[in-house]
Amino acid sequence: MIRLLIADDHPVVRAGLRALFATEPDLDVVAEAATGEQAVEQSRAGVDIVLMDLQFGHGMQGAEATRRIREDPGAPYVLVLTNYDTDADILGAVEAGAAGYLLKDAPPVELIAAVRAAARGESALAPTVAGRLEARQNSSGETLTTREAEVLSLVADGRSNRDIAKSLFLSEATVKSHLVHIFTKLQVSSRTAAVASARDRGYIRPA
Amino acid sequence: MIRLLIADDHPVVRAGLRALFATEPDLDVVAEAATGEQAVEQSRAGVDIVLMDLQFGHGMQGAEATRRIREDPGAPYVLVLTNYDTDADILGAVEAGAAGYLLKDAPPVELIAAVRAAARGESALAPTVAGRLEARQNSSGETLTTREAEVLSLVADGRSNRDIAKSLFLSEATVKSHLVHIFTKLQVSSRTAAVASARDRGYIRPA
DNA sequence: CGGCACCTCGAACTAACGATGGATGCCGGA
DNA sequence: TCCGGCATCCATCGTTAGTTCGAGGTGCCG
Numbered sequence: 001m002i003r004l005l006i007a008d009d010h011p012v013v014r015a016g017l018r019a020l021f022a023t024e025p026d027l028d029v030v031a032e033a034a035t036g037e038q039a040v041e042q043s044r045a046g047v048d049i050v051l052m053d054l055q056f057g058h059g060m061q062g063a064e065a066t067r068r069i070r071e072d073p074g075a076p077y078v079l080v081l082t083n084y085d086t087d088a089d090i091l092g093a094v095e096a097g098a099a100g101y102l103l104k105d106a107p108p109v110e111l112i113a114a115v116r117a118a119a120r121g122e123s124a125l126a127p128t129v130a131g132r133l134e135a136r137q138n139s140s141g142e143t144l145t146t147r148e149a150e151v152l153s154l155v156a157d158g159r160s161n162r163d164i165a166k167s168l169f170l171s172e173a174t175v176k177s178h179l180v181h182i183f184t185k186l187q188v189s190s191r192t193a194a195v196a197s198a199r200d201r202g203y204i205r206p207a
Numbered sequence: 208m209i210r211l212l213i214a215d216d217h218p219v220v221r222a223g224l225r226a227l228f229a230t231e232p233d234l235d236v237v238a239e240a241a242t243g244e245q246a247v248e249q250s251r252a253g254v255d256i257v258l259m260d261l262q263f264g265h266g267m268q269g270a271e272a273t274r275r276i277r278e279d280p281g282a283p284y285v286l287v288l289t290n291y292d293t294d295a296d297i298l299g300a301v302e303a304g305a306a307g308y309l310l311k312d313a314p315p316v317e318l319i320a321a322v323r324a325a326a327r328g329e330s331a332l333a334p335t336v337a338g339r340l341e342a343r344q345n346s347s348g349e350t351l352t353t354r355e356a357e358v359l360s361l362v363a364d365g366r367s368n369r370d371i372a373k374s375l376f377l378s379e380a381t382v383k384s385h386l387v388h389i390f391t392k393l394q395v396s397s398r399t400a401a402v403a404s405a406r407d408r409g410y411i412r413p414a
Numbered sequence: 415c416g417g418c419a420c421c422t423c424g425a426a427c428t429a430a431c432g433a434t435g436g437a438t439g440c441c442g443g444a
Numbered sequence: 445t446c447c448g449g450c451a452t453c454c455a456t457c458g459t460t461a462g463t464t465c466g467a468g469g470t471g472c473c474g
Contacts, residue, residue: 010312016223057312083290105217105264147421158400161461173423176462181420183462190430191461192399193365354451368431380454383432388450396432397460 002119003046005031007039007065008053008081013104017051020108027115036060040068047076049118051102054082054093063092070097077118099123144185144203151178156195156204209326210253212238214246214272215260215288220311224258227315234322243267247275254283256325258309261289261300270299277304284325306330351392351410358385359410363402 006017006029014032021027031047033039036056043050050069054062066078080093080101093101099118102111144152154164161179165172183189186197198204213224213236221239228234238254240246243263250257257276261269273285287300287308300308306325309318351359361371368386372379390396393404 011315012220012223012227012311015226016219019222019226020219104219108218155399156403158395158397158403171423188365190365192362192402195399196363196365378453381452
């Protein structure tokens with residue numbers, strides 16, 4: 001018997017997952033959580049697998065909750081649940097200790113199979129994500145430094161170079177310098193293209 | 208007895224809604240649709256209320272499907288279902304004839320109440336949306352024309368003015384002209400800020 | 415210690431952008 | 445019918461952005 005915790009802020013999704021797993025005799029949903037905090041709490045109450053949504057409306061997000069849960073030795077496996085497989089947080093969640101991730105629009109059989117696989121301790125990473133993880137580790141030139149990401153996020157807000165310089169207590173020249181590096185890494189040649197590319201790659205929050 | 212059609216591309220969501228309504232004796236889910244096309248088709252088979260997701264992975268989107276369904280006289284009422292209440296398509300859907308809209312993270316009781324209200328022919332618009340509809344009609348300056356939206360979406364992809372001009376078979380001056388109008392309506396003064404603002408307001412697809 | 419990666423800044427130059435102000439034709443609503 | 449909004453077009457000019465050099469500072473790690 002595999003004991004499940006469902007963590008999602010959508011009541012409808014929780015009900016759907018519950019209904020889905022109800023048809024499987026070896027799967028038992030023993031708890032639900034509507035926030036990241038609740039998920040961390042409930043995960044300690046004898047659970048084998050946590051189905052963790054990445055996006056929560058308020059408070060702690062799924063990736064952080066995953067990290068907290070996996071801190072404990074003998075903690076349950078965490079399967080991350082997300083809407084888009086381009087989600088940047090997937091990488092964060094996997095690095096935080098998630099055993100795999102699932103797309104919400106995946107067919108039910110896949111969801112169930114993934115849960116069983118996770119319960120056996122197997123990792124369930126889609127090729128897309130696995131590849132992205134490799135890419136992040138190999139081609140080190142592609143990842144932005146924290147400072148560059150900081151600049152880029154301000155650019156994405158529509159701020160000007162001068163504006164950004166003031167906010168970060170830099171000279172405008174430094175901001176431009178960072179931008180040159182960002183453009184090179186992202187293989188673009190304008191700030192708006194950089195923002196577009198960064199959104200594609202998940203470097204920037206969509207909402 | 209209220210006969211429901213659930214149109215959503217997520218099996219999990221469909222199962223969740225089905226489970227939800229199963230507890231109500233006067234509500235009966237008689238059909239499901241995973242695409243916009245299916246929804247239009249199924250809506251003709253003796254349905255009272257259609258629960259219509261706005262986002263479909265492929266093919267016809269919810270707003271368009273709503274329009275098609277409501278074309279017929281005596282067509283079922285359509286309740287739009289969406290993740291974010293900032294979604295630009297909500298307005299489109301309501302204009303297409305939706306009787307109301309629901310947030311997927313709304314508590315189950317609200318969903319059920321909204322369905323019953325819609326079945327009685329009542330309109331169920333959240334104040335947020337109702338206000339936005341007014342705003343759209345009153346301050347006409349806020350909405351972008353189709354051409355402006357077209358330009359803006361290319362800007363959001365990181366294209367240059369010259370590039371956009373070529374794509375749309377315009378002169379660069381015309382593109383700039385459109386941009387001036389866009390900036391004015393969005394109350395910004397740069398293309399990146401315009402993109403940021405447009406994303407906030409839901410003028411641009413997040414993915 | 416000597417790289418190496420990162421962050422910082424400057425200066426001068428080119429290209430792109432945005433502001434301003436004006437102009438035409440077209441169409442639908444008052 | 446006339447007016448207003450839309451789409452289209454154009455030129456000029458100041459500002460911003462992006463490029464290309466350069467260089468100094470830090471901290472980390474083998």
